[in-house]
Amino acid sequence: MTTTKKTAPRDNGAPEFKKFLHPLMAKNYGKWKYHERLRPGVLVHVAESGDALYTVRAGSPRTMSVDTVRKICTIADKYCQGHLRFTSRCNIEFLLAREEDIDPLIREVRDILGFPVGGTGPSISNVIHTQGWLHCNLPGTDAAGAVKALMDTLYEDFVNERLPQRVKISTSCCQINCGGQSDIAINLQHHKPPKIDHGKMQICELPKVVAICPVAAVRPRRVEGRDSLEVIEEKCMYCGACHGQCPSMEIRDAEADTLSIWVGGKSASTRSGPSFMKLATYGLPNNPPRWPEVSEAVCRILDAYKAGAKPYERVGEWIDRVGWKRFFEVTGFPFTKYHIDNYRFARTTFNTSSQVRL
Ligand code: SF4
Ligand code: SF4
16 A cells, blocks of 8 residues: 655745746746847747737836735736736836737836836846845945935936946945845945944844854953953954844944945856946945935946947946046046955954854
8 A cells, every 4th residue: 555655834935936927928938939129118028839928117116015016916917917027126027918908007007106117128227225124134224215316317217228238226225235246336334343232232142243243353252240242443344244143233323324336246147257346436425315426426337338338338348348447537436545455364354263154
């Protein structure tokens, strides 16, 4: 007699994605012939069977109310047989089987949701921001607010395809930078070591904080008869990782924190391969609610890129071709000693602890 082995039900991990595919996508899975952009924000994928699947891409603000999500779903139910997808840059892609539904859908996306349609081809893809206040305990700025102000400024470059190549922009609300590599990245920088509130320090947090510091700048210390920590300030590079482990290690400073802009990051392996971004300018005020200095600096980079890049060149590829000297000339950003990466002490300062980082 054979018995069927019972396995414990799984309640974690991503569900099987194929059951969520649009019917045309499921039918033609792996059998696509070509795809093309019909106009800014509208794509078509044509299958070997002759089926065509249309995509309308809209920029979302990432952080949305339940009410807004319901409106998005209602539009998808009406035109897309209930199917849409979110890209990693928080674009919403509505999937349509009928070409005649494209214009009515775009009208509803604009009129009901107020979202712009675009972000395809040589344009600005939806500007992304990191999780920020809603999900993280580290933010030193309101990344979502800075992105809203920036998208208002860059709207025409999102809804038109008029750049040399696609440009990906991100905003990170701390120096840990979970926004990742982007053509243009806006990152908050701290400029002082964390301040320790010894009275609130919990014993359980001590090993976590010691282990997380990438330059081994944190060590245990007895303070007024209690176990606590100290920071070796000469080693600290103000990254804020310790603050993520323990709220008693406060690193945010409304007066000292500033924003910096980095350029030339790329995750894709197309043409020139992936690349790390590099510092363009720093010391921009953390200036809500519109961060005008940040928008001005981003526009300066984009104007120089539009004027100097060849078709298909990403921002980093353009800079590599013309050289960093020329980049600083055409953008007008001052080149300073802080742009030179001359750090040579990794062997003696980087944390070589074998403790597991949490
Ligand atoms: S960038 Fe920093 S503060 Fe912002 S969500 Fe990521 S880890 Fe948190
Ligand atoms: S984790 Fe970062 S901010 Fe904290 S002490 Fe170490 S280097 Fe400084």
